[in-house]
Amino acid sequence: MNTATAIRKQTIAKAMSEALASEMERDPGVVVLGEDIGKLGGVFGNTGGLLERFGTERVFDTPISETGFIGAAVGMAGAGMRPVVELMFVDFFGVCMDAIYNLAAKQAYFSGGQVSCPMVLMTSVGGGYGDAGQHSQCLYATFGHLPGMKVVIPSNAHDAKGLMLAAIRDENPVVFMFHKALQGMGWLGTVAGSITDVPDGEYEVPIGKAGVAREGTDITLVGLGITVHHCLAAADALSREDGVEAEVIDIRTIAPLDRETILASVRKTGRVVVVDDDYLSCGLAGEVIASIAEAGIPLASPPQRISHPDIPIPFSPALEHAVLPNAEMTLAAARQSIGERA
Amino acid sequence: MNTATAIRKQTIAKAMSEALASEMERDPGVVVLGEDIGKLGGVFGNTGGLLERFGTERVFDTPISETGFIGAAVGMAGAGMRPVVELMFVDFFGVCMDAIYNLAAKQAYFSGGQVSCPMVLMTSVGGGYGDAGQHSQCLYATFGHLPGMKVVIPSNAHDAKGLMLAAIRDENPVVFMFHKALQGMGWLGTVAGSITDVPDGEYEVPIGKAGVAREGTDITLVGLGITVHHCLAAADALSREDGVEAEVIDIRTIAPLDRETILASVRKTGRVVVVDDDYLSCGLAGEVIASIAEAGIPLASPPQRISHPDIPIPFSPALEHAVLPNAEMTLAAARQSIGERA
Amino acid sequence: MSKTNQPHRLWMYENMVKSRAFEDAIKPAYLEGKTPRFNMARGPIPGEMHLSDGQEPCAVGVCAHLRESDTVTATHRPHHAAIAKGVDLDRMAAEIFGRDTGLSGGRGGHMHLFDASVNFACSGIIAQGMGPALGAAMAAKLRGSDAVAVAYIGEGAANQGAFHEVMNLASVWGAPLVIVIEDNGYGVSVSKASCTAVSRNADRAAAYAMPGIHIAGNDPDAIYDAAGEAIARARRGEGPSLIEIETSRLEGHFMGDQEAYRPEGEKDRLKAMDPIPRYRERLLADGIDAAELDACEKHAQQAVETAFAFARGSALPDPASAFTSVFVERTTA
Amino acid sequence: MSKTNQPHRLWMYENMVKSRAFEDAIKPAYLEGKTPRFNMARGPIPGEMHLSDGQEPCAVGVCAHLRESDTVTATHRPHHAAIAKGVDLDRMAAEIFGRDTGLSGGRGGHMHLFDASVNFACSGIIAQGMGPALGAAMAAKLRGSDAVAVAYIGEGAANQGAFHEVMNLASVWGAPLVIVIEDNGYGVSVSKASCTAVSRNADRAAAYAMPGIHIAGNDPDAIYDAAGEAIARARRGEGPSLIEIETSRLEGHFMGDQEAYRPEGEKDRLKAMDPIPRYRERLLADGIDAAELDACEKHAQQAVETAFAFARGSALPDPASAFTSVFVERTTA
Numbered sequence A, B: 001m002n003t004a005t006a007i008r009k010q011t012i013a014k015a016m017s018e019a020l021a022s023e024m025e026r027d028p029g030v031v032v033l034g035e036d037i038g039k040l041g042g043v044f045g046n047t048g049g050l051l052e053r054f055g056t057e058r059v060f061d062t063p064i065s066e067t068g069f070i071g072a073a074v075g076m077a078g079a080g081m082r083p084v085v086e087l088m089f090v091d092f093f094g095v096c097m098d099a100i101y102n103l104a105a106k107q108a109y110f111s112g113g114q115v116s117c118p119m120v121l122m123t124s125v126g127g128g129y130g131d132a133g134q135h136s137q138c139l140y141a142t143f144g145h146l147p148g149m150k151v152v153i154p155s156n157a158h159d160a161k162g163l164m165l166a167a168i169r170d171e172n173p174v175v176f177m178f179h180k181a182l183q184g185m186g187w188l189g190t191v192a193g194s195i196t197d198v199p200d201g202e203y204e205v206p207i208g209k210a211g212v213a214r215e216g217t218d219i220t221l222v223g224l225g226i227t228v229h230h231c232l233a234a235a236d237a238l239s240r241e242d243g244v245e246a247e248v249i250d251i252r253t254i255a256p257l258d259r260e261t262i263l264a265s266v267r268k269t270g271r272v273v274v275v276d277d278d279y280l281s282c283g284l285a286g287e288v289i290a291s292i293a294e295a296g297i298p299l300a301s302p303p304q305r306i307s308h309p310d311i312p313i314p315f316s317p318a319l320e321h322a323v324l325p326n327a328e329m330t331l332a333a334a335r336q337s338i339g340e341r342a
Numbered sequence C, D: 001m002s003k004t005n006q007p008h009r010l011w012m013y014e015n016m017v018k019s020r021a022f023e024d025a026i027k028p029a030y031l032e033g034k035t036p037r038f039n040m041a042r043g044p045i046p047g048e049m050h051l052s053d054g055q056e057p058c059a060v061g062v063c064a065h066l067r068e069s070d071t072v073t074a075t076h077r078p079h080h081a082a083i084a085k086g087v088d089l090d091r092m093a094a095e096i097f098g099r100d101t102g103l104s105g106g107r108g109g110h111m112h113l114f115d116a117s118v119n120f121a122c123s124g125i126i127a128q129g130m131g132p133a134l135g136a137a138m139a140a141k142l143r144g145s146d147a148v149a150v151a152y153i154g155e156g157a158a159n160q161g162a163f164h165e166v167m168n169l170a171s172v173w174g175a176p177l178v179i180v181i182e183d184n185g186y187g188v189s190v191s192k193a194s195c196t197a198v199s200r201n202a203d204r205a206a207a208y209a210m211p212g213i214h215i216a217g218n219d220p221d222a223i224y225d226a227a228g229e230a231i232a233r234a235r236r237g238e239g240p241s242l243i244e245i246e247t248s249r250l251e252g253h254f255m256g257d258q259e260a261y262r263p264e265g266e267k268d269r270l271k272a273m274d275p276i277p278r279y280r281e282r283l284l285a286d287g288i289d290a291a292e293l294d295a296c297e298k299h300a301q302q303a304v305e306t307a308f309a310f311a312r313g314s315a316l317p318d319p320a321s322a323f324t325s326v327f328v329e330r331t332t333a
């Protein structure tokens, strides 16, 4: 519930650390673990100030032992604490995925609900800043495919705080992805639209609900994280230049996916472009399109998706920017959709 | 090329070990590594006899160190050998995925083609025999989503041998999945249709090409591994009981996915049911449906998919058999598709 | 073994016998429906079945020191540890039979036994139980309780990356954790000697600045003593220890294993050293009444019979329950 | 340091200087387009930039013993090792600038330098270069060659599971592998002392029954001697070794790092111990002509200038090339 009023523009990084601090204040069971999340305040700024405020009993700078400390978080969560643990880049999931998908995600199920796993795994996603193929991946679908965890990604600071609160309070493992290009770290550049008003009281953004970032009637643009901003930019251009009103859906929760909100919009508009920056095949964009097709919604033109192609993410900006989904690609796809008949 | 003539009924396990032996004979660079692949001949029988024939210089029983020995295989492959390495159950990918998707799959790309990675990763998939949620997964989409590796799965012994030959000779990393319910190990039970004639000469089944397991005109049933047999059983029933001729596509290569063969069939039939036994969301079945939808193929009824639901795989047969895709579910979906109009 | 531990010796004996009786009852039940040709998919208990025959001393010698509030994480071979930790035997049997009344309503099965009331959990992935045990230990420490955690692993698991990471973390954090290696000489078919760089995994403890204790003889009393010290140390807040126990697996890796990888005669030699009759003799030699031991055996046998009757008498779960407990509802806000 | 190694000393000096000169040229190039407000996404060289200033002795002392046919796997901090291994400097610079003429046509960048002609590779994931190095070592061994492999890692990597697995495998397999830990005291902001259970990672070698050598002083000659023995041992087929080198990182973890985690004055102390001027003094004291050292410096400087001119003069890659080299075509059947 939103109990605050003053307007406070914040970055996602700040909103995350604020949510963490407020939950740590409220609940002594919340502890934070990860690499460089203490003294450094998190490579991506999302744990800034926590060590100073809560001390080394609650904020643990860990060795580079992701399997060990994420596994430990599962045990802490099973014992009734609420660990928030950071995997610095989602790209590193390969060294610790068992602890995530075979332990955290299945603890409730294997125990028949006796032992829950209220932990949050924060992890950075996304490229666009030249960090190459082991530091720029999104892996939305990798996590969205595997049952037992909830997966969220905010597109702006308001949602970041509300989703973080909801994630910490959830009885289940929540993977909290944050996109580097939205994080508000000056050294990474930041999409302006991600910096929003963040009420200073406690409020939750519900996990499992997509948002309507812009209402429209003519075409549905579906995105998440940074691609919401590509969709919004494309929608602006469509409105300005084509007289077309696009509805923009912010997926916000990758799992469980809120198909209803998406389907309702597509039923209304009859046209859809889905944009994500993860790899294409077996991706989230494909899942959205498959869900629309299964539902048998009549479309005025074939559904389209824009994703990172099925290639490793290249380093050179000349290559990376050519393949990374952006607003222009979104606009072009939307225009094609509008121009076509199914 | 098929140089043999006599009919020899074989299991997939035997076909795999035969292909391995014949390539080891031909190419001294082929070595086999993994847990229990030597003395035991592989928990799933696919390396039977290799140690006896080729000795400990070519066949390595490893410690339980998947990150270490799969990483080593990447180095061997980069040095020009052709390691075949086993990850006993695909469920264990979480302890070693970095070596697979960040090293093996990207070695060619990161090196600009200077260093290839001709390795095969054999791994068992699938449930149905009560081995519960950490030993029954398929993870087709987990592997199919990540670029830089080819991923194959045979539905029968003929294809198993030909795909294994092609995989070993491929310059790129190939994940060779084999389904436990098709493996031909008596102790796991075996779907009879997987035991086929296996020519005794060398032949390749091309990677990247789907197969048409049964021709038909009225509906397309798409499967892979065990679900091909569900599709075939459903097709038989449809033909016998409904006078409906289903075309059955065997995906065979998960990545890169042969969309053309699938689309061609659906263009012809106008109806499609896709069946896999992996988790539903962001799964391979969804990818197939999204590809059909994107292509704008007019359908007579909405495309359908049958997958394992988004829940961990339950142990009790009363639960597992209720949720695991089977021939009856496939038949029911096909009948619904035939009965409906889009 | 001090005199004051006499009751523990009987407790250990009874729990070893109970574990053995439990598995002796599992064997025929598991084989039901799997003959004439062994097929793991069939019968009332499908899937893999890893028996702990011969390894019972590792369970009782350690768990004799544990309280309900202490945590144990076990492996794919969990029955003996579960029993010694006090997991509800009826619901455990029902879980293994995949019944509605099972610990997890049949969702987990033999490799995923969880009993929250005694803080017992399992993982079927090698060495992966260690992380959660460390976490449970840290939760206790952070809350100022003197509870401890014990992570059981096999000697094969000591070559897995998770072992290294958790050992180091436990040491750096001073966690009240005891890692117990049950060294039965094999990981499936691969001998320890052929895949481990050192002959004693206890020596690896030095790489983490923690005590490493090696115990030969598969002897409940020796294990009891060493574990008692390690656990007391952990309770005192002095940090983790590694205990390596030489034990023996008297059956195959799982039921159906042909065991062709064993040297000729090994199995007979191991069976001749079965720790349970040996312990009975020792107790008798130490003056314990045969009647007391007989009573232990009878209790154990009865508990197992009750458990199996409970399991077999329970219903299979409603298929709809496959979809519940994937997520747990929030209980507080 | 024996007299016969005199040429190596000059080689080591020249390569340390070349590495430093290379990075001194990187610094302003990297900052182009990133001011006034530092933004990693901008400029001709985007992304993270990990410099090896201060760690040059680790590169030259080891690589002085290596041949083209020997393999080196490096980390996210690879320049010094790449240069000492003889990676083509022009194409390396071009790769870092993301140009068409780069080692990988701009696909890999600074953290993914591959030069097959000298068997050099990188991985940006901590400790993950170790597996491929082990594989390269085993490939040599299986083929009967006396080539060896060297895996560089940081001290932070010694707490990652891959370290443990590869150490054990290398020992069990008797692989001709040398693992070199560059201990610069930090993993990003986290000090070794705060996250490592032992004070010397070399002591961990005992857990794998392999020699563990600790070298203090960040001294090229001492490293040269120790590495020479370890590499010779590997070539003789006597198996792997671990070398731990105390070194220092004279810059931030990556460019842009504020380094607030360092104790007051640490950076100045470290800079005062810069190994390159120290080595120059040592060589002069040992009677080497200043002119020779000046010539080394000049060669190094010229090579770097040529490389940067080559890189800057090269075209950006054709966007279509993003889609090539994902898979490599089969060359033989």
Ligand SMILES: Cc1ncc(C[n+]2csc(CCOP(=O)(O)OP(=O)(O)O)c2C)c(N)n1
Pocket: B035, B064, B066, B088, B092, B095, C076, C077, C124, C125, C126, C153, C154, C155, C156, C157, C158, C184, C186, C187, C188, C253
């Ligand atoms: C990460 C992982 N790799 C492989 C396996 C397959 N596996 C199951 S039990 C086992 C052997 C384990 O040996 P050990 O740790 O000594 O335990 P034991 O079976 O002897 O009790 C293996 C390899 C697994 N479950 N997890």
Ligand SMILES: Cc1ncc(C[n+]2csc(CCOP(=O)(O)OP(=O)(O)O)c2C)c(N)n1
Pocket: A035, A064, A066, A088, A092, A095, D076, D077, D124, D125, D126, D153, D154, D155, D156, D157, D158, D184, D186, D187, D188, D253
């Ligand atoms: C598995 C993994 N975890 C975390 C990181 C992020 N990371 C990059 S460098 C680094 C510190 C590495 O420390 P060290 O091994 O000592 O090398 P140094 O940077 O000091 O050269 C970390 C944590 C990573 N790349 N891979």
Ligand SMILES: [Mg+2]
Pocket: C154, C155, C156, C182, C183, C184, C185, C186, C187, C188
């Ligand atoms: Mg064992």
Ligand SMILES: [Mg+2]
Pocket: D154, D155, D156, D182, D183, D184, D185, D186, D187, D188
């Ligand atoms: Mg370091």
